Amino acid sequence: xxxxxxxxxxxxxxxxxxxxxxxxxxxxxxxxxxxxxxxxxxxxxxxxxxxxxxxxxxxxxxxxxxxxxxxxxxxxxxxxxxxxxxxxxxxxxxxxxxxxxxxxxxxxxxxxxxxxxxxxxxxxxxxxxxxxxxxxxxxxxxxxxxxxxxxxxxxxxxxxxxxxxxxxxxxxxxxxxxxxxxxxxxxxxxxxxxxxxxxxxxxxxxxxxxxx
Ligand SMILES: Nc1ncnc2c1ncn2[C@@H]1O[C@H](COP(=O)(O)OP(=O)(O)OP(=O)(O)O)[C@@H](O)[C@H]1O
Ligand SMILES: [Mg+2]
Numbered sequence: 463x464x465x466x467x468x469x470x471x472x473x474x475x476x477x478x479x480x481x482x483x484x485x486x487x488x489x490x491x492x493x494x495x496x497x498x499x500x501x502x503x504x505x506x507x508x509x510x511x512x513x514x515x516x517x518x519x520x521x522x523x524x525x526x527x528x529x530x531x532x533x534x535x536x537x538x539x540x541x542x543x544x545x546x547x548x549x550x551x552x553x554x555x556x557x558x559x560x561x562x563x564x565x566x567x568x569x570x571x572x573x574x575x576x577x578x579x580x581x582x583x584x585x586x587x588x589x590x591x592x593x594x595x596x597x598x599x600x601x602x603x604x605x606x607x608x609x610x611x612x613x614x615x616x617x618x619x620x621x622x623x624x625x626x627x628x629x630x631x632x633x634x635x636x637x638x639x640x641x642x643x644x645x646x647x648x649x650x651x652x653x654x655x656x657x658x659x660x661x662x663x664x665x666x667x668x669x670x671x672x673x674x
Contacts, residue, residue: 463487463673464539466499466564468549468557468587471580475570475605477504478639479665480548484521485648486666492543494521497535499560500550501527504643511646520648521546529555532563553583561591566673567600569626573607573617578624585624599672602628603665606635629672631665634658 465483467476480496488494498505509523522542526534527550539545549560561567569584571577581602588600602621621628633639638649638658645652650659 463543463566464535464545464547464564465566465568465669465673466547466549466560467568467570468547468560469569469571469581469584470551470553470557471577472551474572474577475603475633475639476500476551477508477548478642479568479570479603479605479633480546481505481508481642482648482662483666483669484544484546485650486662487544487546487670488521493541494544494546495538495542496521496523497531497538497545497547498523498525499527499531499547499556501556502550503527505548508643508646515646517646517651527556529559531556531559535563553587557584558587558591561587561598562595564598566669567591567598568603568629568669569600570603570605571617571621573604573611575620578617578620581621582624585626588626600626601672602626604628604632607632609634609636629665629668631661631668633661633665636661 467480484494484496505523506525547560550556592598618628636658638652638656
């Protein structure tokens with residue numbers, strides 16, 4: 463399965479979700495390759511930090527911020543059970559290529575009207591890519607939902623209008639996730655019993671059902 467996390471809006475959680483889902487999919491000895499398609503290289507930085515700290519390697523991370531991603535990913539996918547693409551900010555040829563390379567496109571969105579409006583552009587790109595590859599599946603993932611608010615639910619109605627389903631699993635705003643990027647760790651390594659770790663298990667389960 464090839465999954466891309468894309469949204470041209472910066473800071474919505476593409477890298478955070480991509481790293482955690484790659485790790486979840488790697489459980490049980492599956493070979494997972496995370497492709498860092500962001501020229502900023504945040505996933506590569508995270509993986510390098512892990513290497514320096516001698517933390518266990520859960521999946522491979524390669525940097526491939528190229529517009530030819532869709533041509534190169536099939537080769538990489540042949541030697542992996544799953545490929546997870548961490549997309550770049552901004553709509554570029556690179557984002558188009560990441561979408562075209564994928565079986566499942568996941569669009570992290572924060573629960574604000576601005577984020578929903580900003581997603582329209584990505585939805586158009588998915589529709590465009592489906593003209594070449596009609597099998598591409600897509601879904602929104604609500605991220606940074608503030609615990610106890612109903613904003614998460616309010617987000618669903620406008621997203622539905624965009625004709626792409628929103629996954630049931632919502633990821634909340636949690637300090638553990640913020641610590642992951644600076645520490646080179648994953649939520650379940652920082653706190654195995656955290657709600658953050660649990661959310662990633664549930665999100666991965668839902669993703670497996672969408673694209674087995
Ligand atoms: N659910 C969350 N709870 C708390 N912090 C979060 C959550 N999701 C992401 N963050 C934090 O928000 C910041 C941006 O997240 P991330 O880097 O994953 O976004 P991105 O979409 O990949 O950004 P960019 O477009 O710059 O690549 C990071 O510091 C990350 O730790
Ligand atoms: Mg990122």
